[in-house]
Amino acid sequence: MAHEQTLAVVGAGNMGSGIAQKMATEGFRVILVDLDEAALQRGVTNIRNTLKEAVERKIMSAEVAEAVIARLLPTTDWSRLAEAELVVEAVFEDLEVKRTVFRRLAENCRPDTILGSNTSSFYVRDLASVVDHPERVIGLHYFYHPAKNRLVEVVPAEQSSPEAIAKAWTLQEAMGKTPIACQDAPGFVVNRYFVPWLNEAVRLLEEGVADIPTIEAAAKKAWRIGMGPFELMNVTGVPIAMHAANTLGQQLGAFYAPAALLCAQVAKKENWSLAGEPDPSRFAAVEERMLGAVFMVAGELVDEGVGSIEDTDIGARVGLRWSKGPFELMNVTGIERAVAMARACCERYGRELPGVLATQLKTGKPFDFTLVEVERDGEVCTLSLNRPDAMNAINQDVVAQLSARFAEASADPELKVIVIAGKGKGFIAGADIRFFVKNIEKNDIPAIQSFTAEGQELLARFAASDKVVVARLDGLSLGGGSEIAMACDYIVATDKGSMGFPETGIGIYPGLGGTQRLSRRVGLPLARWLVLSGTAVDAKTAQAMGLVDAVVPHAELGSAIRAVAARGKPNRDQAPPSTVPAGFESIATVFDQDLATLLETDPSGVEGPAGKAVKALRFKAPIALRLADRLMREGARVSLKEGLAMELAHLDEIFRTKDAYEGLSTLGKARPVYRGE
Ligand SMILES: NC(=O)c1ccc[n+]([C@@H]2O[C@H](COP(=O)([O-])OP(=O)(O)OC[C@H]3O[C@@H](n4cnc5c(N)ncnc54)[C@H](O)[C@@H]3O)[C@@H](O)[C@H]2O)c1
Structure with missing residues (x-):
């Protein structure tokens, strides 16, 4: 995950060491500056201890922890800061000390380096005012413990330029943070x-x-x-x-x-x-x-x-x-x-x-929340799902708002490209499972059907729109999230992007086009591999399969989106390709066999990832497997529209199974026990 970008932190105390740790964990080289070797040593020891704890709790492997340490460059030499794109100041909360540090930063950093301050109580403008190019000074207020707590308040000063704000924001997302926008006011938000x-x-x-x-x-x-x-x-x-x-x-x-x-x-x-x-x-x-x-x-x-x-x-x-x-x-x-x-x-x-x-x-009504944010940049309009702490899971309100914002953007003659994105770490983690559980318990399967039908209608409008619709896959996507991405004309990802279809493992099948659109992109055997086994693939693998159209560093997402959009609207309503992408031949051969044969196959006799996938089938809900398989096979022979209609038509059947309730209601709590009922 390492990349070439270099960031820096000044002040290796409680906050600074944690901020540096988070940056290095996300693959950045990090220059860590403090007054003397002893202070640096304390900071590095802090980081080592937190990483050790993460290794002990099996959140991280020992190798990854070592790689994080290796990306840290502790130094008292301020001239090294010339290498950094962003410097976060985290020294004592003392205005004069901070202003001296900012003057020193300006002497040592490039004029375009973003200078961030973690101050809790001073105005950011009072720090910006002491440096050349004050437009690049931004408040970046992290929360304890900054390697664990995802929140960062991004606080532009009155002097900050829009470019600097955008760059600071993007870098926060790239370092796995959940930024919120605040004005330079006491206590921020x-x-x-x-x-x-x-x-x-x-x-x-x-x-x-x-x-x-x-x-x-x-x-x-x-x-x-x-x-x-x-x-x-x-x-x-x-x-x-x-x-x-x-x-x-x-x-x-x-x-x-x-x-x-x-x-x-x-x-x-x-x-x-x-x-x-x-x-x-x-x-x-x-x-x-x-x-x-x-x-x-x-x-x-x-x-x-x-x-x-x-x-x-x-x-x-x-x-x-x-x-x-x-x-x-x-x-x-x-x-x-x-x-x-x-x-x-x-x-x-x-x-x-x-x-x-x-x-x-x-x-007299409750507050309405903006769940989908709209951002325009020339001909490009980005619709971002804004539930970062729920991994942007979709529910009825999200679908309704996405639908409305998409209709508005689609009708705007000045726009050419609509980007679908997710805020925070993930792209979209599928549908709100609690909604399904609640409605099964109420025996209201029609509610699930109509929610899914509305979702399908929205996704069908992506292809029907004259705008080029691009998914910005800058994080994990699962289930409904991967289906939304596939309904877009193109998928542009960073190496944090991933796609997966875990549905058969929770007793259901993909209902927002997953059984139909996937095979049309990657061919029937590979679609069956992913949907039946629930195997998730990273962006690079997805690209090699033809599922993702480009994988680029975070900073290049905008230009990559424009580049794919320039290709115009593709026709995704074609029969699944019969050729197998290079490198996937053996998996395709295994998953070309019928489901009954696959279920009887001894996985130990199947090499590599295909063996793992065959083994995974045993833990899936049998009815979900059968229906998903049938929908993929039959769907491949008809038009996309007919295939999607079939997918909807079987929802009642799948959601009425005992296994669907078992899978959905135990998710995250216990391993489900499927009885094929
Ligand atoms: N502790 C929190 O919960 C919290 C939360 C949000 C923001 N903050 C803010 O973060 C900043 C740092 O707080 P902390 O708790 O990490 O403090 P700390 O005392 O743990 O660390 C401060 C570090 O800065 C170094 N330092 C002091 N003067 C320096 C200089 N001139 N040049 C380089 N390094 C210097 C010190 O040696 C020390 O290592 C403060 O502005 C604080 O208000 C703290």
């Missing part, structure tokens, strides 16, 4: 509500509304989190919470200033005592106050344009691991009640009810 959340907990204690164990238990229950506010403060440092509240309070008013009891606790130099039994009769009072504070703040920050509703929620889910973001929590609470809670908070602290809440209350 997440700390703006997280710090008041901690502070409000202390006020509840101060006012005698509840004791610590009660507040802890109530917060854990309401937010579905492992640690409550007091335990979190103990773990990250009580003074940090106070300093953060101080910074916010100075700029945003008394509500944000630290509670007197918080300052007193810091003066005592003690952690909070968590001992005692919670009192459930006080849970509602605690919840009400803490939710009210978060709702008010979330409304304020959206009003001020600091972040969007969606990014505010993504920040909470990814950065804080809350099960829901503030706006989703308002929806669950009910808008009327949620606004009443926020209003009570506003009244208590003499603040105005945020406009976004007042407006929503008038509609």
